[in-house]
Structure formats: structure tokens, C-alpha cells
Amino acid sequence: MTNENQRSEQMTRLERGKLALNEIDGQAGQNVIDALADIAPDFATYLFEFPFGDIYARPGLSLRDRExxxxxxxxxxxxxxxxxxxxxxAGLNVGLSKDEITEVLMQMAVYAGFPAALNGLFTAKEVFETLSTE
Structure with a gap:
């Protein structure tokens, strides 16, 4: 067992989730958590614990692959x-290139249809443009 795995097992789900969310989504993930504070703070805890503390923290796939x-x-x-x-x-944060994200979204035309691929591509275009102006 690696030191990283031992350290991860000693952390609570909440601690693992907060660490993973910060690594993957940075401020964007924290913005979602903050937005839930006045309506559903328990749901924010569930987001930390299950998707990020349990699933994203599992061995077997890299964060890049998961994104x-x-x-x-x-x-x-x-x-x-x-x-x-x-x-x-998040994909960009964990090492995906804009071209790789674009290819993933284009692949969706085959299995999810052209509307889903187009919507995804236009969403990516918006994100890429926003990031290039920051």
C-alpha cells in the first residue's frame, strides 16, 4: 500500500471529498458548495462525501480519465x-487539452446524437472563451 493510499484511508469521506473537489474543480466546485449553504447545506456535505470522497478518490482511473x-x-x-x-x-485542471475535450464532445454525436454533441461543443466554446479572457 502506498503512502498516498494509507493517508487517504485515514481521512474521513468528507476530508477526502474536500481535498478532491479542490484538486479537480478548484474555485468552481467551491462556488457550487457555497451556493448550497443557505438552501441545502447537508446536500453540500453529500457532494463532498459521495462523488468526491468515495468515487473520485478510488484507485483504478486517473482524475483525467474520470473527467x-x-x-x-x-x-x-x-x-x-x-x-x-x-x-x-475540471478537465482542463487535471490535464485535458481543449482539443481532447472537443474530441470527447464530438464523439457524443455517435452515441447521444448531434443535438447533444452540438450543445456540448457550444458549452465548451463558452468555457474556453471565458478562460481565455481571464
Whole structure:
């Protein structure tokens, strides 16, 4: 067992989740948590613990690979543009290039249809433009 795995096992789900969210999403993830503070603070805890403290912290896939899967799934859903924006930024944070994200979204045309791919591509374009002006 590596030191990183031992350290991860000694942390609570909440601690692992907060660490992972910060690494993956940075301020964008924290903005979601902050926005829940006055309406559903318990839901923010659930977000830290389950997706980030349990799933993202698992061995087997890199954060980069997990973001490819997440971007594809959100684009295929076609109803999650705000979450897709956050995960496109997260993909960039964990090492995906704009070209790789674009290819993932184009791939969705085959399995989720052209509307889902187009919506995903336009969402990515918006994120890329926003990041280039910052």
C-alpha cells in the first residue's frame, strides 16, 4: 500500500471529498458548495462525501480519465449545461487539452446524437472563451 493510499484511508469521506473537489474543480466546485449553504447545506456535505470522497478518490482511473467520462456523460444527458461547464474546467485542471475535450464532445454525436454533441461543443466554446479572457 502506498503512502498516498494509507493517508487517504485515514481521512474521513468528507476530508477526502474536500481535498478532491479542490484538486479537480478548484474555485468552481467551491462556488457550487457555497451556493448550497443557505438552501441545502447537508446536500453540500453529500457532494463532498459521495462523488468526491468515495468515487473520485478510488484507485483504478486517473482524475483525467474520470473527467473524460464525466464530460461525456454530462454532454450525453443534454440537460446539465451548468455541470458540464464546471467539468470542462475540471478537465482542463487535471490535464485535458481543449482539443481532447472537443474530441470527447464530438464523439457524443455517435452515441447521444448531434443535438447533444452540438450543445456540448457550444458549452465548451463558452468555457474556453471565458478562460481565455481571464
Amino acid at each position: 473524460i467520462a464525466t464530460i461525456a456523460a454530462l454532454a450525453a444527458m443534454g440537460t446539465a449545461a451548468p455541470q458540464l461547464k464546471i467539468h470542462i474546467e
